Amino acid sequence: xGPDGKLTHFLTSRAPLFNxxxxxxxxxxxxMDVTEKKAREETLLETKMQLxxxxxxxxxxxxxxxxxxxxxxxxxxxLSQSLExxxxxxxxxxxxxxxSESAHQMLGIINNII
Numbered sequence: 507x508g509p510d511g512k513l514t515h516f517l518t519s520r521a522p523l524f525n526x527x528x529x530x531x532x533x534x535x536x537x538m539d540v541t542e543k544k545a546r547e548e549t550l551l552e553t554k555m556q557l558x559x560x561x562x563x564x565x566x567x568x569x570x571x572x573x574x575x576x577x578x579x580x581x582x583x584x585l586s587q588s589l590e591x592x593x594x595x596x597x598x599x600x601x602x603x604x605x606s607e608s609a610h611q612m613l614g615i616i617n618n619i620i
Contacts, residue, residue, distance in 0.1 A: 515544040572620045579616070582609045 507513060520535035586609060589602035 513541075514539060515541045568620055572616065575616050576613065579609050579613050583613070 516537045517540045518535055518537040520533050522530045523532040523534045525531045583606060586602050586606035590599055590606060593599040593602055
């Protein structure tokens with residue numbers, strides 16, 4: 507603890523202190539206060555974790571939207587192709603073909619975006 511009662515972090519290096527007979531008579535050391543550095547590291551780690559969670563949420567959101575859009579477009583494509591095959595009137599069949607082509611274009615756009 508520091509003089510203010512707050513937790514303090516130190517980086518310390520120690521080495522033995524020898525006398526003339528090569529006997530250990532103590533230790534000598536150097537300490538450096540790294541409290542602020544430790545706090546910055548913890549803040550960076552917390553921020554990194556939050557960014558990773560946000561990235562995961564974005565990925566999940568895109569996957570869900572992609573699935574929902576493709577499901578709807580698959581239904582439109584299937585129905586428009588069925589209409590195109592089964593309609594007798596040339597005008598209605600042309601409309602069904604246009605609907606099918608438009609749905610294919612939308613699917614292409616969604617695939618390019620996602």
